[in-house]
Amino acid sequence: MPGTPPADLASLTRRYLAPATAECPTFVEDTEWEPIIDGVDYFARLRDLFDRAGPGDTVLVTGLNLEPGMDLRGLAPDEEGYEALADRFARLVDAGVDLRVLLTAAVFSGSVPGVAIGPFRANAFAALELRRRPQLAGRVLLDWSGSGIGCHHQKVVLTHVGGELTAFVGGLDLSANRFDAEPHDRLSIGEERWGWHDGAAALRGPGAARVWEVYRGRWTEAATLPPRRFMVGPTDWEPMNPEPFVADLPPSPPAPPYPSPGTAVQVLRSLRPWKIDHFGMLYRRHWTVLPRHGVQEVFHTLAAAIRGARRYVYLEDQYFFEVPGGRRAFRLYGLLRDAAARGVKVVLVCSGRKEPVDAGVNKFRRRVTGDVQRGVIDQLAPGDRGNVIMHRIEDLTVHTKLALVDDVFASIGSANFFSRSMRGTDTELSTAFVTSGDQVRDLRVRLWAEHLRTELTDELAPRLADLDLALGMWRPEWLPPDAPAGTWRVPGYPAGFAPAERVLVPVGPWPEPSPRPLRRAAHGARRGAAKVAESGRRRLSSS
Numbered sequence: 143m144p145g146t147p148p149a150d151l152a153s154l155t156r157r158y159l160a161p162a163t164a165e166c167p168t169f170v171e172d173t174e175w176e177p178i179i180d181g182v183d184y185f186a187r188l189r190d191l192f193d194r195a196g197p198g199d200t201v202l203v204t205g206l207n208l209e210p211g212m213d214l215r216g217l218a219p220d221e222e223g224y225e226a227l228a229d230r231f232a233r234l235v236d237a238g239v240d241l242r243v244l245l246t247a248a249v250f251s252g253s254v255p256g257v258a259i260g261p262f263r264a265n266a267f268a269a270l271e272l273r274r275r276p277q278l279a280g281r282v283l284l285d286w287s288g289s290g291i292g293c294h295h296q297k298v299v300l301t302h303v304g305g306e307l308t309a310f311v312g313g314l315d316l317s318a319n320r321f322d323a324e325p326h327d328r329l330s331i332g333e334e335r336w337g338w339h340d341g342a343a344a345l346r347g348p349g350a351a352r353v354w355e356v357y358r359g360r361w362t363e364a365a366t367l368p369p370r371r372f373m374v375g376p377t378d379w380e381p382m383n384p385e386p387f388v389a390d391l392p393p394s395p396p397a398p399p400y401p402s403p404g405t406a407v408q409v410l411r412s413l414r415p416w417k418i419d420h421f422g423m424l425y426r427r428h429w430t431v432l433p434r435h436g437v438q439e440v441f442h443t444l445a446a447a448i449r450g451a452r453r454y455v456y457l458e459d460q461y462f463f464e465v466p467g468g469r470r471a472f473r474l475y476g477l478l479r480d481a482a483a484r485g486v487k488v489v490l491v492c493s494g495r496k497e498p499v500d501a502g503v504n505k506f507r508r509r510v511t512g513d514v515q516r517g518v519i520d521q522l523a524p525g526d527r528g529n530v531i532m533h534r535i536e537d538l539t540v541h542t543k544l545a546l547v548d549d550v551f552a553s554i555g556s557a558n559f560f561s562r563s564m565r566g567t568d569t570e571l572s573t574a575f576v577t578s579g580d581q582v583r584d585l586r587v588r589l590w591a592e593h594l595r596t597e598l599t600d601e602l603a604p605r606l607a608d609l610d611l612a613l614g615m616w617r618p619e620w621l622p623p624d625a626p627a628g629t630w631r632v633p634g635y636p637a638g639f640a641p642a643e644r645v646l647v648p649v650g651p652w653p654e655p656s657p658r659p660l661r662r663a664a665h666g667a668r669r670g671a672a673k674v675a676e677s678g679r680r681r682l683s684s685s
Contacts, residue, residue, distance in 0.1 A: 145493040154576045155406045157450040158551040160442040160542060164668030165433065172399035173349035173407040175575040177585050179542075179592070182216070182323035184314050187344065189214040190232060190547040191301045191308065201231075201301040202357050204244035204285075205315040206293070207261035210271040216321040216328075227316060235277035242391070244360055245269055246294045247284035247382065255330060260497070262286075262293070266372045270380060280387035285364040285419035286656035290426070291467045292567035294564070297556045298344075300354055307397045309572050311409070312342025312554055312677060313543050319498075324592045325642065326538055330402050336495055337538040339458075343573045345407065347400030351407045354394035356571060359432045365389045366430050367419050368582030384621050404578040412557055412570035417433045420589060440557045441472050441564035443574045447551045448477040454487040456546040456586065459559040460539065462492055462532070463511040467568070468561030475517030482522055482529040489616050490514065490532040491593065493540045494647065508649045510535065513560075536645040543572065548607060549583040551576050583607060590615065594630070595642045611636065617648075 155168060161420035162168040178184045197203060216226040234241045248262035265284065265458030272282045285294055293412070299310040314320050319338055322328050326337025337483045345353060353423040365387065371379040416426040417438035448455055455478065464473070482488050492511075510519065510532050543563075545553040555572020557563040560678050563570050575582070587606040591598040594615065598606070615630040629635045 151404055151406060151578045154550050154578060158441070158547060158576050159408055159574060160446045162408075165437065166410065166439045167280040167352070168404045169349045169352075169407040169409075171402050171405060173345055173347035173405070174400045174402050174405050175349070175405060175573060175581075176346075177552065177581075178310070178312070178344060179340075179585075179588065181314055181320040181321040181338065181340055182606055184310070184312075184340075184342055185214045185216070185321060188299060188301075188310070191303050192234060195234055195237065195239045195301065195303045197679045199238070199304070200205060200240045200300070200302040201234055202242050202244075202292070202354070202361075202391075203316065204246075204357060204360060205418040206246050206295055207265055208243065208245055208268050208316045209318055210268050212316060212318040212321075216318070223470045224666055228275055228278070231272065232275040232277040235281065241278070241281055242361065242388065243269075243270065243272060243278075244285050244294075245282065245288035246355075246366055254577055257443070263372070263394055263576075266380075266382065267374075269382075270374075273384070280383075282621060283361070283387060284366070284382045285360065286370070286382070287363055287367060287419045287429075288569060289416065289467070289567050290418040292414070292562065292569070293455065294360070295556050295563070296356075296360070296571040297531040298353060298357055300350070300357055302395050305395075305593065306346065306397055307350045307354065308341050309345040309350035311353060311556070311571055312340070313541050313556055314342050320541075320651070323669060325595055331495070331498055335537045336498075339535070339538055339540050339542055341542040341544055341554050343575070343621070345409075345573065345592045346397075347402070347572070348397050349407045349409055351394040351397035353571070354397075356409070356411060358391045358393070359429075361391045362431045363388075363429060365416070398506055405581070406572040406576045407533070408439070410443055410553075410555065410557075410570075410572045410574055411437050412440045412566040412568070412572075413437045413565055414566040414569075436566050438472065438564060438566055440553075440555065440572045441474075443551060444474060444545060444564070445477055447545065447547045447574070448474065448481055450551075451481045451484075451486045451547045453548045453609060454489065454546075455481055456489045456491070457493045457544040457559060458470075458540055458544040458589075460493055460497070460540040460541050460543075461511075461558055462490055462561055463513045464560050465562055467565070469565050472561040472564035473517065473566065474559060474561075475513060476521075478514075478530070479518045479521050482518065483526050485526075485529065487616070488518070488530045489611055489613075490530075491540060492532065493533040494538050494645075497539050497541070508647055510649055528617070528619055532649050533593075533616065533646045538645065544589075545581060546586050546589075549586060550578070552582045552585060570606065583609075587612075593646055594639070595645060596638075596640055597637050602636070605636040615646075637653045 211226045213224050230485040240559050269282050272278045322338040329336045370382040418426045552575045557570035557572045
């Protein structure tokens, strides 16, 4: 039976975090880490800081994509009070704010029309739209450096307003379809319901200063890229980063300690050791100011947390399957398997609907992904396979890259669970948090109530806080022996449980190893029998 994690912060830090280094320090009790769930709350926080920004303040933005026409209040262009993000940025510069925007680009697919790979070409036009405001000229850079097959996937907003530095690190881009919240019924795909579940962490204190320095390195790298152009029309080419632009970003402003007793924070990067900034894909060179040999800090800390797990590992992610650009050495499935073999409960929560830009059928099949099946479940003893469960959420894209472990560890950032992000093929930034207090437990309670679509009342909250009872929402076999039948499945059990709808769909695992090899063998046998029968018919007809 798993034990109880140690309560003191030093023991928790040793157990759940990778060892601190000069390049990746651990901020102990001096950095506030605040989780933000879903876009409505996130954009409200940004809007408040932007409203208060004035002369001498700074706003720094980077993301995988950005919509210049989005409104931070979720308003449509025809609604009263609508203000395009591009106009909001221009107003900030008019007010004396040092605003800068880094957008992910690509050397080839962002330059040539008709190449629909990622948001890179859309970002090139977004940069054009932003630069149409004279105030933003020289403050918007397209960054097409990277590993070639990957991209810059970091999603960061930094504000230095009124002398206080705040860093937002997570999975949210500044796009209109990220403006969503429980019960996730604002959006649609055609006539069908669709929602977007996402998250970020807000940092204040020395940890926020480290995020500033990560952004500063990115800005310096982008400002030193060679000149490139992209095709706007058949005979019209525009420079990616027209000069002059603001080249230098000063070091982080002072970020005094923010008292946070009982907590430790890490800011984690994933980065390959070189960049490709030419059309020749074999041409690569080391970064100018970023670490020359690359870093995999996200991988090492997540690996430490999963190895240290004693009660549960809870993961929200968009994929849980491998894509090109990863590497077996950076896969985490084996650690999940080992945790389940120790008796740790492993809960995986992922999308019921794909992001609309992804190709293929929009709805996912109700089954465990092949990589989880082969890398975790098939390698477990039969008696341990029941320690793993995957759920999809109906009509929802789960875009959070979130991990919770034992109610003491949390991670939120841009890094997906697949090895492509862990290796640094996609440049990532995440935050990890360990606490001897209740912050992670409270985040878990809030998330699980949202997925149950039940109001988090004073009556229900202690039931979800009871980890033994709450784990039973994912699998009935995990309920305590004294829990009434139907707990978490029948309204009123436990007291205060009143779901407005049911959206969690368990999709496995299979109790036995994947039947695919058996199915293939049976299919081959059927084809062979059919060929023999056909051959017999031909001989009979010829005779």
